[in-house]
Amino acid sequence: MNDLAEIISQNAESIRKEWIADMSKAIQRSDLISKAELDEQSRSILDAMVNGVRTSGPTNIGGDGWDQARELLREISASRARQGFSPSEVATFVLSLKKPLFASIRAKFTGDQNRMFETIWAATELLDKLALFTTDAFIATREELITRQQQELLELSTPVVKLWDGILALPIIGTLDSSRTQVVMESLLQTVVATNSKYAIIDITGVPTVDTLVAQHLLKTITAARLMGAECIISGVRPQIAQTIVHLGINLEDVITKAKLADAFALALQRSGRTVVKVGGAAAPVNPLAAILNRRGE
Amino acid sequence: MERIPVLRMGPLLLITIQVDMHDRLALQLQDDVAQRISDFGSTGVLIDISSLEIVDSFIGRMLANIAAMSRVLGAETVVVGMQPAVAITLVELGMSLPGVRTALSVEAGMESLMSAVSNAPDEAGDERPQA
Numbered sequence: 001m002n003d004l005a006e007i008i009s010q011n012a013e014s015i016r017k018e019w020i021a022d023m024s025k026a027i028q029r030s031d032l033i034s035k036a037e038l039d040e041q042s043r044s045i046l047d048a049m050v051n052g053v054r055t056s057g058p059t060n061i062g063g064d065g066w067d068q069a070r071e072l073l074r075e076i077s078a079s080r081a082r083q084g085f086s087p088s089e090v091a092t093f094v095l096s097l098k099k100p101l102f103a104s105i106r107a108k109f110t111g112d113q114n115r116m117f118e119t120i121w122a123a124t125e126l127l128d129k130l131a132l133f134t135t136d137a138f139i140a141t142r143e144e145l146i147t148r149q150q151q152e153l154l155e156l157s158t159p160v161v162k163l164w165d166g167i168l169a170l171p172i173i174g175t176l177d178s179s180r181t182q183v184v185m186e187s188l189l190q191t192v193v194a195t196n197s198k199y200a201i202i203d204i205t206g207v208p209t210v211d212t213l214v215a216q217h218l219l220k221t222i223t224a225a226r227l228m229g230a231e232c233i234i235s236g237v238r239p240q241i242a243q244t245i246v247h248l249g250i251n252l253e254d255v256i257t258k259a260k261l262a263d264a265f266a267l268a269l270q271r272s273g274r275t276v277v278k279v280g281g282a283a284a285p286v287n288p289l290a291a292i293l294n295r296r297g298e
Numbered sequence: 299m300e301r302i303p304v305l306r307m308g309p310l311l312l313i314t315i316q317v318d319m320h321d322r323l324a325l326q327l328q329d330d331v332a333q334r335i336s337d338f339g340s341t342g343v344l345i346d347i348s349s350l351e352i353v354d355s356f357i358g359r360m361l362a363n364i365a366a367m368s369r370v371l372g373a374e375t376v377v378v379g380m381q382p383a384v385a386i387t388l389v390e391l392g393m394s395l396p397g398v399r400t401a402l403s404v405e406a407g408m409e410s411l412m413s414a415v416s417n418a419p420d421e422a423g424d425e426r427p428q429a
Binding site for chain 1: 378403
């Protein structure tokens, strides 16, 4: 099947010109990619294709001869995925090579119908495979992007804040699923150990819905904290969520729950034997920390 | 034979687990604790598991058993210094150790035991050191 390679290499320049013309008719994305870049990409792909067809044949695009072409296509689709092209636009990049290539094949074999058909079939098979490969690579890049963003989101959304000596707060934002619970639980428990905190306030103001699964995850976290010797208080229970919890029959009897983070904090202070008092007189307090007095016992 | 030491400290028993627990060691420890509580009339048991890195359901059961046994013999149990990974494992195994007191550090555990002991009807009062 070296006919194909020969045709491509002989007519490389005209095929490439028509290809780019077709492509720009199909996709108008001059905002995302420059003409010079497109020229460069199309030239190297045609070269790589000639090379591939010559060494590994036109159908075996997994073969060694196609390494260069695969690498190029992967790079191109990855960069396009990042630039914001749609999958069909990326596939069109390869598929629009069909028309100029077929035209060249027809011009070459005008007298020989059988050979023309064979060569065209080989070309169409090859281009379809390359287009599918490009789409796969495009999707792989997207998936990678999504996974990375998920990871970043996970890290972003689970800060453990120290409110006071021995009192931590964990504001949860977004829905709790199993993987997030794992991260939340781990970071909370690590911080409990690191700061030697007896009280942890889990604030669920930012949790949109609490269903049985979320409640189970919360209870797991609370039990784990209890096993380590820390006490958990749930705060930020919105009225609708309180209703849902009751309707679902979730048992939160063993858990201390408060409506506001402030209430939970006050309770934690009280349990750790502290109290907040107003400094007397209108004068500004010299040291606001002195406002909190240590008192032993509860 | 390998054995985990059970130390007596006034009315309390102090147990520090610093080796990987295996099943025979755990059973031996249960026996020892029960024996010591009745020998000394202890009113509190403190188990420090801060160096315990690996637990299975058997070790979890052992902790619950020791606590239940001690309660039968009139002593409170507090488990201190559980590692986060250990806590998560126990929760995933469905062992929440109800009825076992927990504390973050030996110090906090001792305090909690002392308050529990001093609230309880006084039996070993003569031996109790001034906290």
